[in-house]
Each structure stands twice: as structure tokens, then as C-alpha cells.
């Protein structure tokens with residue numbers, strides 16, 4: 019409302035402050051008694067008594083002061099301005115014939131014939147023209163009655179037609195100016211006082227509206243930032259629950275784009291909405307009401323301008339909307355390729371594929387850039403079109419409005435205010451439509467974020483009624499049983515594992531071996547429920563793992579994944595990852611079992627040595643040992659090592675396993691390995707081939723019963739090492755001399 023008031027105030031400053039020398043009302047504050055008497059000549063008896071009641075008695079210098087209220091001033095303004103116009107006119111002298119006509123035209127409408135004053139008689143008395151003093155004499159002499167004069171006033175005003183109001187006002191003000199001079203009022207002071215008052219009011223409104231704008235901006239930024247923060251929080255909360263299936267579905271790059279770029283789009287549009295979209299319609303409607311409430315006959319210009327903008331924006335939206343929709347997908351692709359190149363920088367260099375990768379990224383980058391450039395070019399066309407429409411409307415308003423000013427139907431200040439209001443209407447319309455061009459992109463972003471938020475993980479906690487908890491009661495022992503487990507990856511046509519059954523017992527080691535890609539990792543991933551079995555079941559101490567609370571289940575399992583992953587922090591924070599509050603003794607014990615103490619102690623900061631993101635500042639073997647220590651530290655009942663000894667030398671591998679057997683003896687240990695030497699002493703070895711169990715038993719048993727195992731064994735160890743030297747049944751069956 020402040021903003022909308024400003025053009026009105028500016029119009030007042032021009033019309034009243036400058037054109038009318040700051041004289042606001044035709045009812046003067048001070049007037050000489052003589053001048054007021056002249057005005058009263060043209061007032062009805064009632065109006066005269068109202069005027070008399072509102073002005074003080076003449077002072078010693080003959081000046082009368084307005085003592086009435088604001089409402090008196092308002093009710094007197096109409097009749098007094100008409101009377102003042104006539105006095106002003108008569109003060110200049112009016113041709114006798116005109117006076118006779120005015121009085122005559124009126125008397126024919128019903129007054130007494132005797133009251134008519136012949137022109138000749140008047141000319142004889144006053145010459146060619148009559149002024150106010152002459153008129154007063156005529157009234158005093160009874161030649162003209164006051165009633166005739168007031169009736170004449172009405173018919174004169176009526177005859178002025180459309181231009182009447184502004185003409186009456188300007189003449190009345192001119193008269194009041196004269197009267198002020200007569201009364202000795204300093205006109206400069208009146209004008210300055212008015213200008214200062216209006217100026218101060220304008221300043222106050224401008225200041226208040228600036229304050230509101232600042233507050234609105236502050237509030238909008240704060241609210242939208244808070245909404246974005248909450249969205250990011252919810253998104254990450256959701257993603258942390260995701261199983262690998264959901265992670266694969268979205269891809270890490272896309273999830274990062276969704277959490278950053280997409281949410282940023284939403285935040286940006288929210289700020290716009292709160293600051294502009296809500297504000298623009300109010301301004302637009304407010305300005306429209308002011309334009310329509312003070313029609314000056316220029317409204318068709320507004321209609322044409324708005325229609326032109328609507329057409330321009332309609333065309334633009336049609337062209338850019340589809341591009342905005344694909345923009346986010348291109349951002350995703352860009353991030354995906356960039357991420358792949360950055361994480362794979364080593365092999366890229368090693369294979370000298372920089373040029374190829376550069377080209378691959380450039381291609382994605384070009385596609386995104388071209389879309390940006392296209393949409394931005396389209397949007398940049400909008401601005402000049404808007405400016406042309408706005409300027410053309412201004413020219414049209416000034417052109418046609420100027421004619422109105424010339425004809426006296428429009429005041430200059432009003433025209434200026436009108437231009438301002440029309441600009442506001444056009445601007446509001448423009449802003450709303452421009453925002454609506456941005457909305458599709460934010461809409462796509464919101465959809466993408468919503469897609470993540472609406473995706474619930476396929477690995478869910480059991481229903482409360484099915485839940486089995488033993489942590490606080492008898493405790494878990496760690497007997498793991500796979501019962502006829504079949505598993506297929508989501509969207510895969512054939513199962514990766516089929517009918518797998520075995521049991522791993524506490525205090526014993528169960529090893530899983532098989533060729534590459536036979537499903538070993540898939541098998542152990544089912545235990546901490548990274549995926550759920552497709553058929554069959556896995557039990558822990560006889561309880562289906564799907565009936566155990568996920569957190570409780572995972573607390574019982576120390577899992578060392580095949581893909582090494584340390585977190586940025588220190589060695590201590592990584593080993594204590596499961597429970598930062600665990601005693602140091604547990605950390606030392608875990609590090610000792612994992613054969614990590616030697617290299618940790620060699621570091622100047624020991625356990626406080628920093629670990630870079632992903633463990634990139636430690637060697638592969640050190641990384642693996644820390645990952646093993648991390649799994650052992652919370653003393654789980656089941657330990658799962660997925661190919662976790664591959665980066666260790668034979669000696670460390672053997673010591674580690676011996677230590678594990680000695681000090682973590684009560685846990686069930688499941689080891690996935692490629693090396694026979696790592697697992698040959700296990701109590702039970704499961705041989706997998708193409709997702710099926712093809713052998714189960716000890717090393718010795720399998721050598722005799724399982725050709726697949728024998729093949730792997732012979733490919734890695736010599737018959738002597740395998741204890742088969744001289745065993746005719748095996749010699750020659752399979753080529754000798756496995757590599758180590």
C-alpha cells in the first residue's frame with residue numbers, strides 16, 4: 019500500500035504543491051471580510067450561514083479566520099469553489115451582455131420577469147463590463163436577487179460540462195491565492211509548508227516501504243533457507259536408509275544433484291515466490307483498482323499493453339518449457355561423468371585416456387551449456403520486448419493524456435500518477451509470468467526430490483509384533499544358517515545364488531571360495547540385509563534375520579566389505595566407528611588382532627593420525643587392516659570378511675587369522691577369499707560355482723570330493739603344499755604348479 023500511495027503523493031506535489039502554489043483547498047484559512055462577502059454573493063442563504071459559522075468574526079484588520087472542522091471544510095469546498103470561480107471571473111470584469119444573458123437565461127427558466135435587468139441599463143450604469151463591486155451594488159439595490167445569482171452559478175457550472183470540475187478548481191484556487199495576498203498571508207510559506215509536509219509524507223512512506231521490503235527479503239531468505247535445509251536433512255535421512263537396490267536405482271551422482279542443485283532451484287523459486295509472486299499480484303490489483311477508480315479514458319492502452327506481454331510470454335513459454343524440463347537431466351549427466359572422471363583419474367592417466375575423457379565430458383558439458391544458452395537467449399528476448407511495450411505504453415499515455423491535459427480534463431500530476439500505476443500493472447503482470455517461466459524447472463527439481471523422499475527402502479524393519487530381540491535378554495550367540503537361499507538382484511533375469519544352504523557356528527571359521535563372479539560377495543551381503551533373500555531364509559540363532567530389528571542385527575555382525583572405505587577423520591575415529599564411546603582398550607585389541615599396531619605406532623600421531631576421505635592417505639594393506647580392526651572393535655558375534663585379506667602379505671594374513679582365532683574365538687567367522695592359503699585351515703569351506711554350492715567340507719575332504727576346489731587349489735599351491743605329493747589319484751589330473 020505504501021508503494022501504491024507514492025504515485026498519488028507525487029501527483030499531489032505536482033498538482034497542488036507546484037501548480038496550485040501549495041493551496042490545497044478552496045476554503046481559505048484566512049480571508050478578508052470584504053473578499054468573503056464577495057464570495058457570499060453567489061451562495062445560497064443556507065450556504066452563507068454555514069460559511070459564517072465556520073469563520074471567525076473579522077479581526078481588527080478585517081481578516082476572518084477559518085475556525086471550522088475538516089468536515090466543514092469538505093462540505094464548504096464545493097459551493098465555495100464555484101462561488102470563488104465566479105468572483106474571480108467578475109474581478110477580471112465580465113461583459114455586460116454575458117451577465118444579462120446569464121441572468122436572463124436563468125429567469126426564463128422560471129424566475130420573475132421583473133428581476134430581469136436590461137443590458138442597456140447595465141451598460142449605462144457600468145460601461146462594457148461588470149465587476150464584483152458593481153454586482154454587489156446591484157444586489158444591494160435590489161436589482162438582482164441573491165437567488166438569481168446562485169441559480170446563475172448552477173447553470174454556469176452545468177454549462178462547463180466535463181471540464182467543469184478542473185476549471186472550477188483552478189479558478190477557485192487562483193482566487194484563494196489572490197485572497198491570501200489580500201489578507202497578507204505569505205504564499206511562499208504556504209507552498210513550502212505544503213511541499214515539506216507532502217515530501218515528509220512521501221519520505222515516510224518510502225522509508226516504511228523500504229523497511230517492509232527489507233523485512234520481506236529477510237524473511238523470505240530465512241524461510242526458504244530453512245525449507246531447503248529441512249529438505250536436505252530429510253533427503254539424507256532417507257538416503258541413509260536406502261539399500262544398495264535404491265542406491266543403484268538413483269545413482270550416487272543423481273542423489274548428489276538432487277540434494278544440491280535441485281534443492282537450490284526449489285530454494286530460489288521459494289524466495290522469488292515469497293518476495294515477488296505474492297507481492298506482484300497485490301501491487302498489480304492495487305494499481306489496477308487505482309487506475310480504474312480514476313478513469314481518464316486511457317484504459318484501452320493498458321489492455322493492449324497487457325495483451326502484448328501475454329502473447330510474448332505465451333510464445334516464450336511454449337519454446338522454453340521443454341528445455342527447462344531436460345535441463346536437470348543434463349545437470350545429472352554432467353555430474354555423473356565429472357564424478358566418474360575425478361574418481362577414476364588414476365586409471366585414466368595410466369591408460370592415457372585424458373583426451374577421450376575430456377571429449378566425453380565436453381560433450382555432456384556442451385549439451386548442458388547449449389540448453390542454458392538457448393533458454394537464456396529466449397529469456398533475454400523477453401526483457402527488450404517488455405521494455406518496448408512499457409515505453410510504447412508510456413508514449414501512448416503521454417500522447418493521449420497530453421491532449422486531455424490540453425483540454426483541461428486531466429491534470430499533469432494525475433497523468434504522472436496514472437503512468438506510474440499503469441507501469442505497476444504491466445510490471446506485476448510481467449513478473450508473475452516470468453516467474454511462471456521459472457516454475458517448470460523448479461517443478462522438475464521438486465519432483466526429483468519428492469521421488470527420493472517418497473521412495474522407502476526395500477529393506478524394512480520387522481513389524482513390532484514379529485520383532486525378536488535378544489540383545490537385552492539372553493544375548494545372541496552367532497549361529498548363522500543359510501537355508502535354501504536363492505537370490506536375484508532387482509531387475510536381474512537370472513538368480514545370482516540358487517539353493518544355498520550352510521551353517522556357520524560360533525568359534526569356527528566358515529570359508530567361501532569360488533571363481534570370480536560366482537556370487538560370493540552377494541552371498542555375504544545378504545547377512546547384514548543389504549539385500550533380502552528372494553527365496554529361502556537366513557537365520558541368526560534360529561531367528562529369521564528379517565524378524566530382527568535392522569540395527570540390532572547389524573550390531574551383531576562385523577562386516578568388512580570388499581570395497582575398502584575409510585572415513586575422513588583419524589585412525590581412532592575409524593576404528594571406533596561403530597561406537598565412538600567404546601573404551602580405548604577395545605580399539606587397541608582390535609588394532610592388534612588386525613595387525614595394524616605396527617604401522618599405527620610408526621606414525622608420529624599414532625591413533626590420532628589423520629585419515630583422508632576414502633582412506634586415500636594410507637596404503638591398500640593398511641586400509642584393509644583398519645577396516646578389519648573397525649569390524650572387530652565392537653566385539654560382534656559374527657565376523658564377515660569379504661575378500662579382506664587380499665592386500666595382505668602371506669605372513670600378515672596367517673598371523674592375523676591366528677590372532678583372530680585366538681582372541682575373537684567365540685565369534686562365528688565367515689571368510690570370503692580367493693586364496694586357498696587363507697582358508698585351507700577353516701573348519702568348513704563352501705565352494706561356490708555359478709551361484710550354487712558345489713562342495714562343502716574341510717580342505718582335505720574337498721580335495722577329494724570337489725573337482726572345482728581341487729582345480730582352484732592346484733592352480734595356487736603345489737601338491738607338496740597341498741599335502742598331495744605322491745597321491746596318484748590327483749597327480750596328472752590337473753596341471754601342476756599354481757601361481758602364488
Ligand SMILES: Nc1ncnc2c1ncn2[C@@H]1O[C@H](COP(=O)(O)OP(=O)(O)OP(=O)(O)O)[C@@H](O)[C@H]1O
Nearest residue numbers: 266507510514533534535536537538539540541580
Ligand atoms: N548390484 C548388482 N546388480 C546386478 N547384478 C550384480 C550386482 N552386483 C553383482 N552382480 C552380479 O552378480 C554376480 C555375482 O557377483 P559377486 O560380486 O557376488 O561375485 P563375487 O563372487 O564376489 O566376485 P569377486 O570374487 O570377483 O568379487 C556377478 O555376475 C555380477 O555381475
